[in-house]
Amino acid sequence: MTRRMVLMLVVAALVAASCGNLGLGQPDCISRGQDVSTATVMTVQAVPSARYTPCLNEVRLEWDAINWSAETGRAGFDLLRRDRVFLSAEVRPACDPSGVEVDSGFDDIRRFEDVQFQQTNIGITIIPSGERPQIRARLLVEDLAGVEIDDRPVVFTIDDNMDQTVGNRVNLALLRDQYVWIIDELDAEEGTVELRSDVVGVAGSGLDPDDALDVIEDFVPEVFYRGTWYFTFEGGCITYAFDARGALAETVADDADDALGFFPAYELIQAARDAGYDIGE
């Protein structure tokens, strides 16, 4: 396809979007030759300096893109699942990214992630204080294999690094957001555990393992994926603000990567300019 033809198609789409088509449409990540929606054009008009604007690839079946809005200096939309917004995508001329930089997959885009993630799995670290508790710990893991709390799998880990004190091992496990079962000689003999955690109310000694699981069940944290992804590039910044809970939190990051993309605003601006229109810098 020659550049002239591409230009003609984009201009035709632009004119169609500007007046012929009723409705705003969605800011779709189109390929060349497809119609540009009014939403896309206005997103570009809102932040004319931005090289890219957020756009939608194929959205998962149960997701809806809603609340599209554009005004001077910002434009964006929300993704909704079961009547709840879990992601807001927005473009602005600039932003102040935080978190960890990760590879964006694009040469001209930098990506930062500043998120908190509570996984579905419930982790319990068993810390035996000696040899006999160690044997008891292994037996316990075998007995409780496949156990679930609120349909969420419980993953047991035995920290039997006897070079470390029990206290150190407990602290390390708590740092990893694990629940801790300590088994000492008396527990090994009586078949009980001592439960510790960072959650207020989740603690106790001399507990039967089933009772310890019940205590955890009462305070089990909700699964979530919260935080912001930042994509910075020439003349703009796109943010994805996440607030996903439950099963969605497990997959939202991967799915968002697939569902959202970057519309090359600079191409649209240039095509419009070549056609005598001015929609951006």
Place this chain on the structure above:
Amino acid sequence: MTTEDTPSAQAEPAAVERGLPTLGERREVRFAGIRIAGRRRRPSGEKAPLQRELRTAGRLWLLSSIGAVFVWVSLFAWPASTQWWNDRDLAILEVIIDARNSTLTALADAIVILGEDWLLRLLRGATLLLLVFYRRWRHFFAVLMALIIVQATVVLIATFVGRPRPFVDIIGEWSGPSHPSVPVAGLSVTLAAMAYALVPSGRRRRIVLAVAGVLVAAFGLARLYLGVDHPSDAAVAAMFSLGVTVVLFRWFAPEAEFPVTWKRGVTAHLDVTGARGEAIRRALYEQLGMEVLEIKPFGLEGSGGSTPLRLKVAGDPDQYVFAKLYSQTHLRSDRWYKVGRTILYGSLEDEVRFTSVRRLVEYEDYIQRLMRDAGVPGAEPFGIVEITPEREYLMVSAFLEDSEELTHAEIDDEVIDRALRVIRNMWDAGLAHRDIKPANVMLNRGEVVLIDVAFGTVRPSPWRQAVDLANMMVILGLRVGAPRVYQRALLQFAPEDIGEAFAATRSVTLPSQSRSSLALFKKEQGIDLVEEFRKLAPAAEQISIQRWSPRRIWLTVGALALGLMLLGQIATEITGGGIL
């Protein structure tokens, strides 16, 4: 009405002997000193006065609104017309944008402040508050409706149409799709609604509307200069908003019925000058044959349920008649009054609302005549006059010229007996007045006369009859003291009746005029008159006035919910959201 129909044009018609009911066109009688000259029946097809009419300006604005809709359709329905509009818009914009310079940009930036949210919110809020303060509810709701209709429509259409901002260098602030221009619509409807709700019609309003037009034009032009709107966006928004506002005010708050005035009176009182005054004169002449020489509001402070008038009519000599003007406003007041009473006390008695103004006046006329038949003296009724069918009626009766309120008159035992006889007669006839208060009990040439029988009822509850007695005794007691009134009352009522009357008496059963008179009496003389009566009468068990019913519960819950919604809306408006 032809010239020869007017009284002055008639050549001394001969008086007829027959009574008023048989008086037809071109005949004349003298009735109680009033000259009554032939009546005229409005022929089929002839419009009644005070019809809601759009008039020329209203029609023009209606057409402009329709024009706006046509532009919308042509803008976005057919590709050819779409392209035509787009080319024209961009051509105009380019001319305007070519003229950009720093001075003009500064000026445009200043002008667009007119469309700022905070300013529009301030103007709309102040307008609505003023209308609430002056209790101009009709205009209040007209403004509210105009704002809601225009805002909701333009936002909906902007989203539906989804037109991008002009493809030019944009140097101003914008938000959302461009067509129609929401800020231009917002400013237009605000200024137009303010002009129609706050400025009396005539030259002043025309000047204000002209200024508003200039401001809207300047605002629209500034937005074009900044490149944020297409010319068609601004033009259509202004046409639509002004059209909707003008048509809405002409239809919902027509000037003839709801003129803009700045008097803070009882809301139910209607203005009787201008078109309504003319309609009253014409209706009285045509329907009762009375030539009205003067219309004056009379005793407004004592009446919230109608507009009482004193009419001077031609006679030998000229006479006064009394008239009560009822309209839908009064009908609504009556409904709300009854809803309020039901919520506060339950169904004390018949709180069923009237379904139309006609029913309201028919009922009052019926009660008035029934009372007279029962020997309860009242003003002579002359009949019902229709001003506008189903919307406005006038009840005309004799004017009690030499009468004075019982609380201001000289009272002797005979007057006391007569006043109590009025209650006795109502008891015997199975009637109750339900609004026995000083302003409604007059002494007219030695006779005790009851007026304002609108609340009267047939076969009332014994409780209500007891309350009527207590209220009359209170009025008399204010003048001559409780012991004397009690002694005279024993001549016509059993002691137990009087005991029951004061057992039923509460603050709520006493009309507010009586309550304040009682409070003054207690302050001046240190006597609690009601307690005094209770001590004199045989002890009776207090009668509860709280009556619960499913309707009362439903209305109370509804009122609470409405109140909460209102509070929520006020909070939303204060925090920057809402319809303002």
